[in-house]
Amino acid sequence: MALVSTAQIIHLSEADPRISPDELIDGLVPPPQFEDVSFGSYRPDPAQPTQTQARDTLNDFVSSGGGSSRLLGRLFGGGRRSKAKGVYLDGGYGVGKTHLLASTWHASEKPATFGTFVEYTNLIGALGFVRARDELSQMRLVCIDEFELDDPGDTVMMSRLMRELTDAGVKIVATSNTLPGSLGQGRFAAQDFLREIQALSEQFTIVSIDGDDYRSRGLPEPPAPQTTEELDAVLAEATGTVARDRFDVAVEHLSTIHPSRYGRMLDQVDTIVWDEVRTIENEGVALRFVALVDRMYDRDVAVHASGVKLDDVFTDEMIAGGYRKKYLRCLSRLTALAHKARS
Incomplete structure (x- = not known):
């Protein structure tokens, strides 16, 4: 007997969030992942x-x-x-x-x-x-x-x-x-x-x-890509709000939204499912994707994906270029979110 999903399915590629100036000021607070942290909860190496x-x-x-x-x-x-x-x-x-x-x-x-x-x-x-x-x-x-x-x-x-x-x-x-x-x-x-x-x-x-990057301890690389059938099963078993998109469509849509509104795009989203992840060839597109992943990480959004491995989402030239640290941080955060999804 097939499972009937109780999740709400949305598409980031259709999101068009709006934020008033007053909301911008009121929203300048730590994101959900850091709303309860303290100096006491910091664990130095x-x-x-x-x-x-x-x-x-x-x-x-x-x-x-x-x-x-x-x-x-x-x-x-x-x-x-x-x-x-x-x-x-x-x-x-x-x-x-x-x-x-x-x-x-x-x-x-x-x-x-x-x-x-x-x-x-x-x-x-x-x-x-x-x-x-x-x-x-x-x-x-x-x-x-x-x-x-x-x-x-x-x-x-x-x-x-x-x-x-x-x-x-x-x-x-x-x-x-x-x-x-x-x-x-x-x-x-x-x-x-x-x-x-x-x-x-x-x-x-x-x-x-x-x-060293604490997120890489025991998690050296992203999990293997999933099949379409496995992603369908994720939706069937999911609860909460799931955003499912074809990867290239979702990433292209980012050019229509200012990065400051990416967090609002993710409001209430618990899980992201990307079909057919591909290597991003354009640096402008890549940097917008980095900004999206930063907001996903702030909100601890789990990631499921098919296509290429997540650590192949940027070209070798990008990783070696002037934005190297941004791309490496993004890959670290993506890896953590993908492993969260499998746990």
């Missing part, structure tokens, strides 16, 4: 002392109101008072930077905001620079995840925003895979914007975190 140092530095930073505490002095200045007005968390993917950033937000006095770099740039696009700055200037803390500068316009705009927010007394904590002085390298003529990049780096105390 005993073999990597910088992870413990980063946790303690951020804990001290937020509990002391963001001032240059004795701990910051010991770690980064031999007791001298730091002029930095924020903390910049630098490290590879999978070392817990977002966990620590969300923990900082939870421990901070409110109002405070938490969002990815693209969410802040979209806020500026939706509200205009002046209103966005004025709204963020009311915050005690602004947390920026996945800080990256992919074009000169973003460099100048974010440099100005950081300066004006810190001048207003706002504390800033940011995470990135790239040190401030190296932002933009391999993507645009960063040497033409050294003044803006240098001004940006001067806003932060840099805290580096070493370590």
